[in-house]
Amino acid sequence: MKTSPWKTASRAMLGLCFLAVGSRAAEAQTTVTLPDTSQTTLFTATVSEQARVIVPASVSFSVTNVANTTAASSASVTIDRIVLATATKQLKVSVQAAAAAFTPPVVGATTWAAGDISWNAATWTRATGAAGTLSSSAFTQIATCDANAADCSTTGLVFTLGAKPTVVRSGNHTIVVTWKVESIGS
Amino acid sequence: MFPFTTFRPVVCLVALALSQTPAPTPQAPRPMSFSATLTSIKVNARPGQVITRQFQLTLDADQPRTHFKAKVEDWWRSQDGQQSVYAAPGTLRHSCAPWTSLNPVESGVGPGDTLTVRITVTLPRELATGGYWCALTVDEVPDPAAASGGIGVHFVASVSTGIFLYVGPVEREATILGLRVDGDQAIVKVRNDGNTPLGIEGRLQFFVPGATTPAATIDLPRGTLLTEPVVEGEFGVGLPSPAALPAGRYLVRAVLDIGADHDIGAEREIVLTRSGQSSAVR
Numbered sequence: 001m002k003t004s005p006w007k008t009a010s011r012a013m014l015g016l017c018f019l020a021v022g023s024r025a026a027e028a029q030t031t032v033t034l035p036d037t038s039q040t041t042l043f044t045a046t047v048s049e050q051a052r053v054i055v056p057a058s059v060s061f062s063v064t065n066v067a068n069t070t071a072a073s074s075a076s077v078t079i080d081r082i083v084l085a086t087a088t089k090q091l092k093v094s095v096q097a098a099a100a101a102f103t104p105p106v107v108g109a110t111t112w113a114a115g116d117i118s119w120n121a122a123t124w125t126r127a128t129g130a131a132g133t134l135s136s137s138a139f140t141q142i143a144t145c146d147a148n149a150a151d152c153s154t155t156g157l158v159f160t161l162g163a164k165p166t167v168v169r170s171g172n173h174t175i176v177v178t179w180k181v182e183s184i185g186s
Numbered sequence: 187m188f189p190f191t192t193f194r195p196v197v198c199l200v201a202l203a204l205s206q207t208p209a210p211t212p213q214a215p216r217p218m219s220f221s222a223t224l225t226s227i228k229v230n231a232r233p234g235q236v237i238t239r240q241f242q243l244t245l246d247a248d249q250p251r252t253h254f255k256a257k258v259e260d261w262w263r264s265q266d267g268q269q270s271v272y273a274a275p276g277t278l279r280h281s282c283a284p285w286t287s288l289n290p291v292e293s294g295v296g297p298g299d300t301l302t303v304r305i306t307v308t309l310p311r312e313l314a315t316g317g318y319w320c321a322l323t324v325d326e327v328p329d330p331a332a333a334s335g336g337i338g339v340h341f342v343a344s345v346s347t348g349i350f351l352y353v354g355p356v357e358r359e360a361t362i363l364g365l366r367v368d369g370d371q372a373i374v375k376v377r378n379d380g381n382t383p384l385g386i387e388g389r390l391q392f393f394v395p396g397a398t399t400p401a402a403t404i405d406l407p408r409g410t411l412l413t414e415p416v417v418e419g420e421f422g423v424g425l426p427s428p429a430a431l432p433a434g435r436y437l438v439r440a441v442l443d444i445g446a447d448h449d450i451g452a453e454r455e456i457v458l459t460r461s462g463q464s465s466a467v468r
Contacts, residue, residue: 023451048262049225052246053343057215058359060338061263081221088387088408094270098328102337117339131281138269147407159339173337176328181222182270184261184348184411186383186445 021186049085054078061161070161077143079127079181080151086149091183093127094139098176103172114175116162127152139180215332219246220341222324226348227305233313233353241347242325247298253327255292256303261321261346262412266420272321272346282351283320285309291401292327307349313364317382317413318351345374348410356382360411360444362416362452365390367438370460372404373422374440374452376411384411386421388442388449395455397435402431406442428460 019144059072079091097114104111119142132140143157145152167173199306222243229237245252260277263270275283286307295301305322326342357380364375372390387408391400404423411419425431 017447040323049347050221050223052219052221053345054217054219055343056217056341058338058340059334060336063337070337084224086387086408088405092270098342110439134269135269138193138264138271141268141270144407147405161337172335175339176342177339178325178342178344179218179221180270180344180346181224182346183226183406184270184346184410185226186228186317186319186348186350186385186412 043107047069047083048073049089049183050081050083050182051079051091051181052081053179053181054080059159061159063161065161066101066167067165068164072159072161074097074155075157075159076152076153077157077179078153078154079145081143082150082152084183086143086156090147090180091145091152092141093143093145094141094180094182095134096139096178096180097134097136099180100136102173102175104169109169110166111169111173112161112164112166112167112175116164117175117177118160118162120156120158120160122154122157124154126150127154129154129157134177139182187345216248216250218252218326218341219249220244220343221246222345224345224347226350227307227322228348228350229307229352231307231351233309234311235309235461237309237351239325240259241303241322242300243295243303243345244300245295245297249297251296253292253294253296253329254301254324255321256288257291258286258349259321259323259346260287261319261348262416263387263410263419264412265418267409267422270346272323275320280316280317280318280414281320282307282349283334284355285320285373286320286349289314295322305349306354307351309351309353313321314352315355315381317356319383319412320349321346322349326458350383352382356380358382358446359383360386360450361383362440362442362444362450365438365440365452365454365456367425367456367458368422370425371422372425372438373420374406374442375418375420377418378411378413381413383413384444385409386411386442386444390423390439391439391441392431392458393437393439395435400439401436404424406440425458428434431458431460433458433460456463 033143056075061070063070102111114118114136120127121131127143129143198407260281277407289304293368323346325344359380361377390404409421441451
C-alpha cells in the first residue's frame with residue numbers, strides 16, 4: 001500500500017502538536033502525595049471465651065460394711081485451653097445431685113441421701129480446691145481455677161460415701177450428679 | 187483326621203486354662219470431654235430491642251454420641267460465693283429468662299461435632315431501668331445405658347454462661363461492709379446499692395503502720411454481685427506466703443472497681459497471724 005507525501009507530512013505535524021500540548025500539560029501538573037502507596041488488609045480473629053472440660057463419667061463405691069464410710073478411687077478433673085476476657089476472671093467447678101437420694105435397687109428400700117456424699121479439698125494444679133458436701137438444691141464448689149490460668153487440674157479428688165447402717169439391700173444404689181463449669185460474670 | 191482321643195485332652199486343657207483366667211476387671215468409663223464457648227452476653231440494651239448470639243459446644247473426637255439440652259434459667263450465688271443456685275425462669279424479678287429463646291433446645295452431638303445454639307433475647311417494650319440477668323445452661327442428657335452397676339455416682343456435665351442486659355440509666359453503687367482475714371484468705375464484704383449487677387475487682391494493700399508504700403498488694407479476682415436475692419457478697423483472695431507478708435499489725439486498704447466512674451475503698455487495722463488461726467480485727 002502506498003502513502004501520499006501529503007498524508008505523511010500531515011501526520012508528522014499532528015504528532016508535533018500533540019507533543020507541544022502534552023509538554024504544557026506536564027508543566028501545569030503538581031505532585032500529590034497519596035496517603036498510602038500499598039493496599040493492606042486487616043485480619044481480625046474474634047476469640048470467644050472458651051475452655052475444654054474433662055470430667056469423670058462415674059465413680060463407684062465398693063461398700064463392704066455399711067457401718068463405715070467408703071472412699072471411692074481418686075477422680076481426675078481437667079479444665080484446659082482456658083481463654084477468658086480478663087486476667088482476673090476465673091472458672092468455677094461445682095457439683096449438684098439430680099435427686100435428694102440415691103435410687104435403691106428395690107423401690108422403697110433404705111438408701112443413701114445425696115448429702116451422704118462429701119469430697120476432700122484436693123490438691124489442684126493452678127486451682128484452689130474446697131472440701132464440700134453434695135446438695136440437690138445448689139451447686140457446691142469443688143474448685144476455682146486460678147485467675148489467668150490456661151489450665152487447672154487434679155488427680156486427687158476423692159468422693160466419700162458416709163456410713164449408713166440402716167441400708168439392708170445389696171445391689172445397685174445410684175445417683176446422677178452434674179458437673180458444672182461456670183463462667184458467669186457481670 | 188483328628189483322632190477323638192487326642193482332641194478330648196486338648197479341649198480339657200483349654201477349658202482348664204479358661205477357668206484359671208481371672209475375670210476381666212470392669213474398665214472405668216471414659217471421661218466426658220468437650221470444649222465450649224464461655225463468653226457471657228453483656229449488652230447495653232433498649233426496651234423492645236432484639237439481641238441474637240450463639241453458644242457452641244464441640245465434643246472431643248474420642249467421645250460417644252451424646253445428647254445435650256439447652257435451657258435458660260435464673261441464677262444467683264450464695265453470700266460466700268461457694269454455692270450457685272439455678273432456678274426456673276422468672277423466679278427473680280430481674281430475670282431475663284422469660285424473654286430469651288434458644289434454638290435448638292435439644293440435640294445429639296457426634297464425636298468431634300459442634301453443637302451451635304442460637305440465643306435470641308427480645309426485650310419487652312415497657313421495661314424499668316436497671317440490670318437484668320439470667321444464665322444459659324447446656325446440660326448433658328443422662329444416658330440410661332451408661333449407668334454402671336454397684337453403688338456409685340453417674341456424672342453428667344453442664345456448662346453455664348451469663349446473660350446480662352443493662353437498660354439505662356443503670357446505677358452502679360456499692361458499699362464495703364467489712365474487711366477481714368480468715369486463715370490464709372483476705373475477705374471483703376460488699377453490698378450492692380445500685381440497680382444493676384456489678385462486676386467487682388480490685389486490690390488489697392497491706393501497709394505497715396506509718397509506711398506510705400504497701401508491704402504487699404493482692405489483686406482481687408473478678409466477682410459478680412447481684413441486686414437480688416442476695417445483695418451482699420464476700421470476695422476472697424489468698425494471702426501471699428508468710429515470707430512475703432509476715433505476721434504483724436497492718437493497715438489493710440481495699441480499693442474496688444465496681445464499673446462506676448470512681449473506685450470505692452475502705453481501710454482498717456488488722457493484726458495478722460500466720461499460724462492458720464483467724465486474725466484479730468480491730
